[in-house]
Amino acid sequence: MNATQAIAALSALAQEHRLAAFRLLVEAGRDGLPAGQIAERLAIPNSSLSFHLTQLSEAGLVQQRRDGRSLVYSANFAAMNGLTAFLTENCCGGESCAGDAAIGPVTGEEETAA
Numbered sequence: 001m002n003a004t005q006a007i008a009a010l011s012a013l014a015q016e017h018r019l020a021a022f023r024l025l026v027e028a029g030r031d032g033l034p035a036g037q038i039a040e041r042l043a044i045p046n047s048s049l050s051f052h053l054t055q056l057s058e059a060g061l062v063q064q065r066r067d068g069r070s071l072v073y074s075a076n077f078a079a080m081n082g083l084t085a086f087l088t089e090n091c092c093g094g095e096s097c098a099g100d101a102a103i104g105p106v107t108g109e110e111e112t113a114a
Helices: 003-013 016-028 035-042 046-058 077-088 098-103
Strands: 062-067 070-075
Touching (some): 003 016, 003 077, 016 062, 035 046, 035 070, 046 062
Antiparallel strands (some): 062 070
């Protein structure tokens, strides 16, 4: 993955419904979910969901296939792993970052020293 592809993927994920849809598809695994089930689970109108899935698809994060009359969407795990690898390529100057995972979520608030 290059910087242009990473920017497109991150831009596609930088919206509440698209992020929720992508996370749902990741959870669903390789089999994916029909568009109607995604819309129902996320309580998003079909027309809006179609727009969001198109954005994710254009960024390469989602794949679509036809199963009878249904469109089934699934996460593109290769693209997801490529994005993660791109973001962490030079992580921690080559040292293990395992201890940093225990710090917790980023809140945007800086801690003050005592």
